[in-house]
Amino acid sequence: MKRRYLILTAGYGEGHNSAARALGEACSLRGAEYQMHDLCRESFPRAFVESRNAYLKMISHWPWLWRIFYDLTDRADLRSFSALGMFRMRNALEQILQEYAPQAVFCTFPLYAVLIDGIRERQGVYAPPCLLVVTDSWEINRAWFCSEPDMWLVADSWTRRRLLDVYGIEDKRIQTTGFPVSTELSASAVDAWSEGGPFRILYVPHGSPRYVERELEVLLNVHPKITVSLVTGSRSRVYASWGEKWRSRAGGRLSVFGWVADMPRMMREHHLYIGKAGGASVHEAYAACLPMLINAFVPGQEEGNVHLLEQEGCGVFCEDLGELSRLLMCLLKADGRRWRKMKCKMTALSRRGGAARCLDWAESLLR
Numbered sequence: 001m002k003r004r005y006l007i008l009t010a011g012y013g014e015g016h017n018s019a020a021r022a023l024g025e026a027c028s029l030r031g032a033e034y035q036m037h038d039l040c041r042e043s044f045p046r047a048f049v050e051s052r053n054a055y056l057k058m059i060s061h062w063p064w065l066w067r068i069f070y071d072l073t074d075r076a077d078l079r080s081f082s083a084l085g086m087f088r089m090r091n092a093l094e095q096i097l098q099e100y101a102p103q104a105v106f107c108t109f110p111l112y113a114v115l116i117d118g119i120r121e122r123q124g125v126y127a128p129p130c131l132l133v134v135t136d137s138w139e140i141n142r143a144w145f146c147s148e149p150d151m152w153l154v155a156d157s158w159t160r161r162r163l164l165d166v167y168g169i170e171d172k173r174i175q176t177t178g179f180p181v182s183t184e185l186s187a188s189a190v191d192a193w194s195e196g197g198p199f200r201i202l203y204v205p206h207g208s209p210r211y212v213e214r215e216l217e218v219l220l221n222v223h224p225k226i227t228v229s230l231v232t233g234s235r236s237r238v239y240a241s242w243g244e245k246w247r248s249r250a251g252g253r254l255s256v257f258g259w260v261a262d263m264p265r266m267m268r269e270h271h272l273y274i275g276k277a278g279g280a281s282v283h284e285a286y287a288a289c290l291p292m293l294i295n296a297f298v299p300g301q302e303e304g305n306v307h308l309l310e311q312e313g314c315g316v317f318c319e320d321l322g323e324l325s326r327l328l329m330c331l332l333k334a335d336g337r338r339w340r341k342m343k344c345k346m347t348a349l350s351r352r353g354g355a356a357r358c359l360d361w362a363e364s365l366l367r
Contacts, residue, residue: 002031002032002033003027003030003032003033003103003104003362003363003366004032004033004034004100004101004102004103005023005027005032005033005034005035005102005103005104005105005106005359005362006034006035006037006096006097006100006102006104006105006106006128007020007023007024007027007034007035007036007037007105007106007108008020008036008037008038008039008093008105008106008107008108008109008112009036009037009038009108009109010038010039010040010041010108010109010111010112011038011040011041011048011052012040012051012052012055012109013055013135013278013279013298013301014278014279014280014281015108015135015136015278015279015280016108016109016135017038017108017280018180018181018279018280018284019108019133019135019179019180019280019355020036020106020108020180021036021182022180022181022182022183022354022355023106023108023133023180023355023358023359024036025182025183025355026180026183026355026356026358026359027359029183029356030356030359032359034102035096035100035102037096039089039092039093039112040089040109040111042092043088043089043092044088044089059298063298063299064299066298066299066300067299067300070141070299070300070301071300073141073142073143074141074142074143074300075142086111086115089111089115090115090118090119093112093115093116093119094119094125097119097126097127097128102128103128103129103366104128104129104130104131104362104365104366105127105128105129105130105131106131106133106358106362107130107131107132107133107149108133108135110132110141110143110144110146110147111143113130113132113147113148113149114146114147116130116147116149117147117148129150129151129362129365129366130147130149130150130151131149131150131151131152131153131358131361131362131365132144132147132149132151132152132153133153133177133180133358134152134153134154134155134159135155135179135279135280136159136279136301136302136304136305137154137155137156137158137159137179137279137282137283137304137305137307137308138158138159138162138303138304138305138307138308138311139300139301139303139304139307140159140162140163140304141300141301145163145167145169149173150173150365151173151174151175151361151365152169152173152174152175153175153177153357153358153361154174154175154176154177155176155177155178155179155279155283155351155354156176156178156308156351157176158308158311159176159304159308160174160175160176175357175361177354177357177358177360177361178283178351178352178353178354178357179279179280179283179286179287179351179354180354180355180358181280181283181284181287181352181354181355182264182284182287183355184262184264184265185264185267185268185284185287185288185352186287186352186353191289191343191347192340193271193336193339193340196225197225198225198226198227199223199225199226199227199271199272199332199336200227200229200269200270200271200272201219201226201227201228201229201270201271201272201273201274202229202231202266202267202270202272202273202274202275202290203215203216203219203228203229203230203231203274203275204231204233204273204274204275204276204281205230205232205275206275206276206295206296207295207296214321215274215295215321215324216228216230216254218321218324218325218328219274219324219328220253220254221325222325222328222329222332223328223329223332226253226328226332227253227254227255228253228254228255229255229257229266229270230254230255230256230257231257231258231260231263231266232256232257232258233258233259233260263284264284264288267284267285267288267290268288268290270290271290271291271339272290272291272292272293272331272339273285273290273291273292273293274292274293274294274295274324275292275294275295275296276294276295276296276297276298276302277292277294277296277297277298277302277303277305277306277309277317278298278302278305279301279302279305282305282308282309282315283351283354285314285315285346286314286346286349286351287351287352287354289343289346289347290346291314291315291331291339291342291343291346292309292314292315292316293315293316293317293318293324293327293328294306294309294315294316294317294318295318295324297317312345312349313341313342313345314342314345314346314349315342
């Protein structure tokens with residue numbers, strides 16, 4: 001009989017969705033069935049769009065305001081929030097559990113584990129084992145620990161140790177699986193660079209077009225062998241007006257892409273990633289063994305990702321354009337010695353197979 005899993009995600013930040021997709025891919029590879037739901041979107045479609053837009057606006061334009069909100073949630077209790085206004089979402093979840101009857105539930109967003117606790121408290125209602133997939137590293141908001149899942153699954157041993165020390169959770173209920181990422185990131189990647197060849201940078205911009213132009217100027221002027229793949233994603237219209245101008249100025253060393261469907265392949269084909277310290281981006285880079293220069297992070301949850309990269313010698317945060325230029329020159333001098341050191345550390349850590357290990361732990365609860 002096929003295993004049947006329910007995967008719950010939320011579209012507030014790409015990390016939750018990315019982890020959920022990787023878990024779905026792992027289920028398919030094992031011949032298991034799964035359903036994926038974003039109950040925030042499904043239960044409150046209008047409120048979801050408005051709140052998501054507000055979140056994206058805050059982290060882009062007023063990060064200090066998001067920091068205040070993040071700190072407030074770090075002192076709040078999601079169980080009170082759930083009791084106040086989540087009846088529709090809880091009822092929808094209960095209906096899915098009854099009709100689909102999954103054998104285990106993966107939650108990549110903390111609110112769902114709180115809802116499952118509430119369902120379990122109702123007399124005569126059964127909820128299957130719940131595994132909470134923590135999509136942040138190092139600095140973990142208290143929201144992830146307002147529930148009682150059967151197991152917490154975390155991305156790295158640093159995070160696991162910190163959670164044991166800070167929250168005092170029973171040791172066997174926190175497992176280090178690695179962040180769930182696509183299996184496509186496990187394929188072979190570029191593993192060398194020499195002074196005579198192109199040094200390929202995968203650049204995912206964050207900030208105003210004017211600032212991105214200044215960053216591009218730094219990247220293309222530091223070394224004549226640097227080539228840049230600029231991935232604009234959903235902001236392709238913002239950069240369309242000057243993309244052609246920059247391609248002409250770069251003399252063939254700049255390629256501009258909009259929305260990229262095959263990001264794992266691009267990560268494997270480049271030597272360095274420059275972008276924001278999102279949970280999915282950072283752990284996908286780990287899986288692809290792709291060193292990172294971080295040019296931005298969301299205050300709160302993404303600070304831990306920067307700390308993890310710097311602690312393990314796999315990435316560096318660039319505070320300004322001068323620091324970006326200096327770090328790039330440092331990475332490439334002496335035939336790329338520092339870059340090779342970062343690459344070797346990422347390869348030694350071998351952060352791959354996170355989704356498969358999540359399924360392993362789910363299966364261990366079902367034996």
